Each structure stands twice: as structure tokens, then as C-alpha cells.
Amino acid sequence: MSHTTEVVRLHVNGDSVEVGVPAHFTLVEALRYGLGLTGTKQGCDKGDCGACTVLVDGRPTLSCILPVQEAEDRQVTTVEGLATPEAVHPLQDEFDRHGAAQCGFCTPGILCSAAALLDGNPEPTRDEIREALSGNLCRCTGYTKIFVAVEAAAARRRGR
Amino acid sequence: MSGKRPSRDDFAVIGRPQRKIDGLAKSTGRAAYTDDIVLPGMLHGKILRSPHPHARIRSIDTAGAEALPGVHAVVTGADFPTPYGIIPWTPDETALAVDRVRYIGDGVAAVAAVDEDTALEALRRIEVDYEILPAVFDPHDALAAEGNYEAGDYIHPPKREGWNGNITKKVHLEFGDLDAGWKAGEIEVEAEYYFEGTTHAAIEPHCAIGRFDGDGRLTVWSSTQVPHYLHRELARVLGLHPAEVRVIQPPVGGAFGGKSEPFDLEFCVAALSRKAGRPVKILYTREEVFYAHRGRHPFHMWYRTAMTRDGMLTGVDARIVLDGGAYASFGLVTTYYSGQLLTAPYALPAYRFDSVRAYTNKPACGPKRGHGSVQPRFAFEVQLDKLAELGDIDPIELRRRNFIGANTRTVNELRVTSNGFLECLEAVEGASGWKERWRRLPFGRGLGVAGSTYISGTNYPIYPNDMPQSGIQVQIDRSGRVAVFSGGSEIGQGTDSAMAYIAAEEFGVPLEHVRVYRGDTDFTPVDLGAYSSRVTFMLGNACIDACRKLKRRIQEAVAEHWEGEPEAVVLREGRAFDPSDPERSLPIRHAFQIAETRWGTLGETGSYNTPKDVHGQYRGGTIGASPAYSFTAHIAEVEVDPETGIVTVDRIWVAHDCGRALNPVLVEGQMEGSAYMGFAEALMEEHVFKDADHGRAGLHNAPSLLDYRLPTSVDTPELESLIIESVDPEGPYGAKEAGEGPLHPSIPAIANAIHDAVGVRVDRLPFSPPRVWRALEKAREAGALAKPAHPADRLSSRTEVGA
Ligand code: FES
Ligand code: FES
Numbered sequence: 001m002s003h004t005t006e007v008v009r010l011h012v013n014g015d016s017v018e019v020g021v022p023a024h025f026t027l028v029e030a031l032r033y034g035l036g037l038t039g040t041k042q043g044c045d046k047g048d049c050g051a052c053t054v055l056v057d058g059r060p061t062l063s064c065i066l067p068v069q070e071a072e073d074r075q076v077t078t079v080e081g082l083a084t085p086e087a088v089h090p091l092q093d094e095f096d097r098h099g100a101a102q103c104g105f106c107t108p109g110i111l112c113s114a115a116a117l118l119d120g121n122p123e124p125t126r127d128e129i130r131e132a133l134s135g136n137l138c139r140c141t142g143y144t145k146i147f148v149a150v151e152a153a154a155a156r157r158r159g160r
Numbered sequence: 161m162s163g164k165r166p167s168r169d170d171f172a173v174i175g176r177p178q179r180k181i182d183g184l185a186k187s188t189g190r191a192a193y194t195d196d197i198v199l200p201g202m203l204h205g206k207i208l209r210s211p212h213p214h215a216r217i218r219s220i221d222t223a224g225a226e227a228l229p230g231v232h233a234v235v236t237g238a239d240f241p242t243p244y245g246i247i248p249w250t251p252d253e254t255a256l257a258v259d260r261v262r263y264i265g266d267g268v269a270a271v272a273a274v275d276e277d278t279a280l281e282a283l284r285r286i287e288v289d290y291e292i293l294p295a296v297f298d299p300h301d302a303l304a305a306e307g308n309y310e311a312g313d314y315i316h317p318p319k320r321e322g323w324n325g326n327i328t329k330k331v332h333l334e335f336g337d338l339d340a341g342w343k344a345g346e347i348e349v350e351a352e353y354y355f356e357g358t359t360h361a362a363i364e365p366h367c368a369i370g371r372f373d374g375d376g377r378l379t380v381w382s383s384t385q386v387p388h389y390l391h392r393e394l395a396r397v398l399g400l401h402p403a404e405v406r407v408i409q410p411p412v413g414g415a416f417g418g419k420s421e422p423f424d425l426e427f428c429v430a431a432l433s434r435k436a437g438r439p440v441k442i443l444y445t446r447e448e449v450f451y452a453h454r455g456r457h458p459f460h461m462w463y464r465t466a467m468t469r470d471g472m473l474t475g476v477d478a479r480i481v482l483d484g485g486a487y488a489s490f491g492l493v494t495t496y497y498s499g500q501l502l503t504a505p506y507a508l509p510a511y512r513f514d515s516v517r518a519y520t521n522k523p524a525c526g527p528k529r530g531h532g533s534v535q536p537r538f539a540f541e542v543q544l545d546k547l548a549e550l551g552d553i554d555p556i557e558l559r560r561r562n563f564i565g566a567n568t569r570t571v572n573e574l575r576v577t578s579n580g581f582l583e584c585l586e587a588v589e590g591a592s593g594w595k596e597r598w599r600r601l602p603f604g605r606g607l608g609v610a611g612s613t614y615i616s617g618t619n620y621p622i623y624p625n626d627m628p629q630s631g632i633q634v635q636i637d638r639s640g641r642v643a644v645f646s647g648g649s650e651i652g653q654g655t656d657s658a659m660a661y662i663a664a665e666e667f668g669v670p671l672e673h674v675r676v677y678r679g680d681t682d683f684t685p686v687d688l689g690a691y692s693s694r695v696t697f698m699l700g701n702a703c704i705d706a707c708r709k710l711k712r713r714i715q716e717a718v719a720e721h722w723e724g725e726p727e728a729v730v731l732r733e734g735r736a737f738d739p740s741d742p743e744r745s746l747p748i749r750h751a752f753q754i755a756e757t758r759w760g761t762l763g764e765t766g767s768y769n770t771p772k773d774v775h776g777q778y779r780g781g782t783i784g785a786s787p788a789y790s791f792t793a794h795i796a797e798v799e800v801d802p803e804t805g806i807v808t809v810d811r812i813w814v815a816h817d818c819g820r821a822l823n824p825v826l827v828e829g830q831m832e833g834s835a836y837m838g839f840a841e842a843l844m845e846e847h848v849f850k851d852a853d854h855g856r857a858g859l860h861n862a863p864s865l866l867d868y869r870l871p872t873s874v875d876t877p878e879l880e881s882l883i884i885e886s887v888d889p890e891g892p893y894g895a896k897e898a899g900e901g902p903l904h905p906s907i908p909a910i911a912n913a914i915h916d917a918v919g920v921r922v923d924r925l926p927f928s929p930p931r932v933w934r935a936l937e938k939a940r941e942a943g944a945l946a947k948p949a950h951p952a953d954r955l956s957s958r959t960e961v962g963a
Contacts (some may be wrong), residue, residue: 003277021171022275022277032196033198035200038189038192038195038196039188039189039411040189041193041363041364042195042365043363043364043365043413043446043865044365044446044864044865045444045445045446046864046866047866048446048864048865049363049446049864049865051363054464079187079188079189080188080189082188083188086804088184088187088188091187092184092187092188093184095183095187096179096180096184097179098717098825099180099183099654099826099828099829100187101180101183101186101187102414102652102653102654102829102833103186103188103362103363103411103412103413103414103415103651103652104182104185104187104191104411104413104652105193105362105363105364105414105652106363106411107186107187107190108187108416111187129873130873131873131876133872133873133875134872134873134874135801137363137545137832137865137870137872138363138873139360139361139362139363139414139416139837139870140414140652140829140833141829141832141833141836142832142833142834142835142836142837142876142879143832143836143873143876144828144832144876144878144879144881145825145828145829145832146873147873152284155567
């Protein structure tokens, strides 16, 4: 079937790349199906679950309802971009230590929301963590281990 | 270690907090789920779904779709008409509808095309000629229907002579002397309850990829939680030899029972791939996930319960109507479970239940976490609270008095082994400050308690056979590496990690040196799947079996080397050593090398099968039987706003007897996730359908993650996990289940807490603000809106009156 294909220029995890995608693609489709960055998940298709959360210019953004063109000329960070070659992000390590990822499907999105929270608020209270993650549904954990992991990561970053 | 109960210190790995072996892969985005897999030449599939709740298919014209450029294959029900069903006695589904659709959303045709847009356009070009049939949405109406299948009065042909075709299953079982029970009873409660349907809503939508190779072999990747059953049904429906079918299960993004039987997409990707000669992927939209459903059955329940003045239960009678939706799914088992799983943790001297499952023209219901027993548990634990109130007994005390005990049989003859229920009650009683706070908190705030039990795996497989329920293969080599080939299903609960902990414990190697390969029917032994909380118990035992056989050979080889006894060789924390002789100590890798030198290449298999004498000797007596039962008690603390009816759950204390926590972090995670899911059903979730007055009858009311209200991080209460370890004699290191039991008491504990807070009963789920508000209004009008009195106060005021 014919649809318009467009070439868009994206800045993802520090790389600048051009990708040809159908013009109606959202950012999550461009990431997953255009660039092969499958770390970002899709749990619904309409902005309801938060699984597709990525950082756009440092802000948590639902990539499933962002037309890909709107991500052009902005800095996109996905879960693949949180770690450095030397070390994983403290949040990733604490999620691992505290069992905060069960099935792990919500995890990439939650990590992006949590990373943005810690960047703006190094010592969040549990209520602030609850607020910051309220757009990310997790069906497995009951959220408890996620709160604990975010608190531990915050403490560790402050300690540095 | 034999003879005495092993303590945590006897283990190097088991019982201690450990990381999961796939935790970092999941938190860095490396873990590849089914939809993350792209195969060369892969096509996109889509399924056309019925817009009618009940209709005959007169004809399907697919020519328009086939002619569309970019379309590679189209299939309809006629391509694979072999009926199937997860329960072999009720095969009432086909991969796509053959001559009749039975709910809005029933699959009718499927296409494979170069991309999603083309596939969607192809669906629009398929013409289906339907003859509309009468539809039924209420189970009572369905059971009252008269007529015949051909005319559409029934959804299925009658399963038995004389039955209405809207009946899936009827169960009537009676144990003990109920007449005597009523006679002995001095206090009785009789009430009706309604449990609304709910769905799993795993965050990963169902996804499958099919690939037919030129040599006629089929590979299906699927987000299933039951690769073995999928394997069997694929072979059957596609007419293949099972040895030509391979099922691969990538990590699954949550399941909760919602992926525990084959779905149309798995058959469709296989059939489309066969036709197209290319791999085909289908990913459900979130809306399709809601229609695929197989979630919690709505239950209409009636209970009569009697006890003596001292609070000893004397009789329980139940009548239950299950709203099954359009197909049987696991419904035969659900109908049994609705009664069979109620007989612990309390001793019931006499018990009867009468359950019937009706078909309705809605998406089929099936197993959701706590299959078939969450609904009756809600009703029964509220019954107990009402009895306690009438008998002026503390509800925890009432539960204690009726405790069934360990190493016993239930009234329906199920064998119970370890039982830590009393410890669970004690733990939540202490942690919540129950003694000081229950009935003493200000109006609007309350505490409620509830208990429950659940199976650690169903004792009998879904299709009758005496082969092992679980299999594992273990292989070690001179590098010091241990490879575990596991038949298990990793759906987030940590099965792969649990197997790694067991192997690390048995061989004394660091966890990092254990690899677990799982989820591929071509190279892993059969395990029946992640359902009925069976995996830790059954696969864990299989893993211990394989490891110990192999370990024995290492011990023998090393003993030979030392000229000692194999029993003296200990493998622990990276070394093989003889505790009685400090000279005798080797790095574990050398021990493996000695063994490989002595025996050649090293590998073993292990299996687990269930004990065969743990069930009742009556028809249906095997259903509900399990090698072990877990026990749980919760206390919930709630706040009820008397003006609005809004209920807030502040905290739930969750005490769970899991036998032994192989990794306490993972057990807590299961307890918290379960308690959360129960809380969600209590307050928020409703899987409901429109009626003709509110849109199109049979249309899902809210097939999105916004409108079907899942609790967010802000809604979820604080959850406090209290692990109780009764150390089961047959569990792996004493372990039992933890993944489903701790869901049950959330709901009745919240119901009972609402009563403690404001004195009203809401016997219908969910406890939504309008429903609670109406109950409050009724009490207000009757001038009875008040906190219930503490039994001690009531008793003392009675004494004064009497004096
Ligand atoms: S995928 Fe659900 S919000 Fe984007
Ligand atoms: S870990 Fe499974 S959805 Fe959050």
C-alpha cells in the first residue's frame, strides 16, 4: 500500500541519525521499527500506560503519541541511553538489586520517568516518587519495590 | 541435614536476597520480548473480528483482500476447522470462527501483508455475510433459555442430553452431614454476593510470530505462559506431527493467567506463514487484549454459614452461578474450583456447593491469578466477619478457633501438609496493632482481616497422563560453568532465577556461573507451564533432582581422588571440601574437572511428578488437589469518606506462608503484586459490557488502559510483606507458592475494614464510591450509621443490662 515515507533526523542517545519512516509514524514506532531500539516498549497505543516513556529534552514523554516529526531537533534519551559504557545508571542497578523489575515490560518507561525525577529532585519523598511515576502503569510489582529502588538510587547519587 | 529442619544457615544461596539473573537485561532494555523480534522477510498479520455478539456466518468473500497488492495470504476458519480447547473435555473453539460468531470480537479472518497499513486495508476489503442470532448477556437468562442450537437460542450445542446449550458445566458436591451442621449451629448468616469480572491487563499485549520453513517445520514465538499446551494444540489444529512444531517463549511481559491457553493469533501466524511462505507476526492492539480476555469470571454467589456460640463452624452451603462468556476456556476447572478450594484454612465439618457455569455472548472468561477461588473467598471471609459480629467474637479469634491444622485432610479429602496460617494471623495482628485499634479507630477509619489458602500447583495435568509435570536438564563442564535447560516459563515471577539459585546452591558455584536456557521446546524438557502456582514447587523439585544426581557423581569422583567417602564431600561457595579435613579442599572448577575425567561429559536430567494419593475419592475429587497449600492472612486499613463514599486503602499487611522463601526479595515482590491486584479488584476494576440502552449490546465498556481503571502508583496502598516459612516436607527446600495466594484476602479484608470504619456492608464488587455511598445513605436513613461496637463493650453493656 502506498503511504508517504519521510526522512526524519533524530538525535537519540547522543547519536544523530536519519531514518525513513511512514509519515504517520509516532516516535515509538520510529525507535522500535526504524532504528531497532526495542528497549522502549509499547503497552497500549494511545497514551494510557506509560510503557513507551522516553526523555525528550530531558522530560518524560509518551513516545506513542508523539508524531515522529515533533522529535526532530530535540534530544531523545531511551532506556538504552541511561547507562554509560562504564556503568549502568544507579536506578538500573537498584532496580536489579531490589527486584523492581518483574516482567520488566514497564521498566524502561519507569526508569525514564524516575531518571527525570532524580535529575530535578535529588531527594524525593515517597509521595513525590508516587506522583512522578503516576503515568507509568506497572501490573506486576504493586509498585513497592519500585519506590524502594528509586529511594535507594537517590540516596546513592547523593552520596557521590 | 536429614532429620532436622534445615535452617537458613544450612544454605549458601537459598533463602538470601539475590539479584535476578535477567534483572539487568530487563532494566537496560536488552531483554527481547516477542514483539522485539524481527525476522527477515517478516509480514504483518491482522485479524478481522465480528461486530456482532451472536451471528451465523453465511459466507466470507476474501477476494478483495487477496487482490490488494502487498497482501500475501488470507485465512478463514475453513483453513483450520479442527476444534480445540485448553481442557480436553470441552473443545468448543476453533482458531477462527467456522460458521458462527459468539461475541463481539470473535476472530473471523486473518491476513498477512507487507506492512500493518496494508493488512488493515485488506481487512476492510473482506466481506462477511452474517445472519444475526439472538444474543444473551446475563448468565441467569442464558440458563433459562429454551429452544435449540440451530435457531440460535443456545450458544453451543448442548454438552449433554437434556441440557440447555448454554451450560458449560454443573457441579454439585456435598461433604459431611449438613443437616447435623444446621442443627448444631446456633448463629447463622445467609447472604448474596456478587463478584464483578476483571481482567489481567498485563502490560505486554499478546504477540506471536510464525515461521514455516521449507522443510515443513513450524516455529512459533509467542508471549504464552504455557508453551507445552500451545505446542500440542498447534500440532493438532494445523495437522502437524508434534515433532515438527517448535514453540519458543521469549521473556513474557506479564501474564497473570491471561496467556495460559492458545489464542487465535498463534494459530493465525502459523497458518498465514504456511500460505505466504514467509514469517508472520501478529501483535494484539490493547483493545484486542481486552476482547481476548479469559479473565476473572463474574460470580453470583449465595452462602449460608452456621456456627456454635463458641464460634465453631458447623455448616456451609453455597450456590454459585458463573458467567463464562462465549467459550469454555478453563471453565470446567473454574466451576470445580469455585467450591473445592474453600475447605481450608478452616475446618468445615459439613459443606455443600452447587455451581453452574453459563455461556453468554461476551469474551470468554478463564483463569486469572487465584483462579476460581478469589470470588468465593471474598464471600466466605465476609460471611465469617458477619458471624464474628453476631457472636461477639474477635474475627481473628474466630479464624484461630476454626484453624484446620497441619498434616490433615479437608472435608473434601484434600491432603494438607505444612500449614503456617496461625503464624500468618499472628504476624498481621501484631504488625497492624489490631488489638488496640480494631473497633477503636474513629468513625470513618477501620481495619479488616481475612485469610485464605491456595494450591502450589494442580496435582493433575490438564490432559490425563502419568509423565512428569516438570523436567530439567543440567550440564556442567571443566570451565566451572553450570548450564540449566529449563522447561519453565519466565513471565516475570523469576522462575529462571529460582532455577539458577538452586543450581548455584547444589553445585556450590557462584550465581554468575550458572546459565539458564529456557523457553524452547526444541531443546528444553517439558514443563506444563506457569499456571496454578506450580512452577517453584514442581520445576524446583525437578531441578534439585537433576542437580543432586549430577552432584553425586562429582562427590564420587572427588572422594575417589581423596580416597574418602562421597558423603563427606561438600560443594559450597566455590569450593569442594571435606569439613573434617582442612587438607581436602579444591576450587569447584577442579572438582568438575576431576569428575569430567572420571565420568566423561557431564549431564543429568531431573523430573518431578506429583504424589497420587492426595485427593478425594469421588468424581471431581482430583480437582483442587495439590501437593501443598500456601496460607495467607491480610489486614487492611481503610478510610471511608461518609459524604462521598470514597474508600481509601492506606495500608495492607500481608502475611504469607510460602513454605520457604528461596529468595525473600522475589517472594515479597509476589506478595506485593498480589495484594495490589486484589486491592485493584476491590476498589476499581470492572470488566463490563454495554447493554442495548447504553450503546451496542455486548460491546466492551472500556477496552483501554485509561477507562478500565488500573491503580497507579498514587492509588496503590503501602504494602507490608511478612514472610512466614512453614517449611513444607515435599517442597524444594520446603518452598510452596507465593504468586497467587496473597491476592485472595485483599478483597474481603478491605470489605471487612469498610464495615469496621462505618458499619455498612457492601457485598458487591467493586466498592466504588456510588455503591458505598448508597450503602451509607441506607444506613443514614435507618439512623444506623455508626461504627460497630467492640465485642468487649457489647458484652459488658449486655452484662449491665442483665444485672
Ligand atoms: S504505549 Fe501506552 S502510553 Fe505509550
Ligand atoms: S514489572 Fe511487569 S509491568 Fe511492571
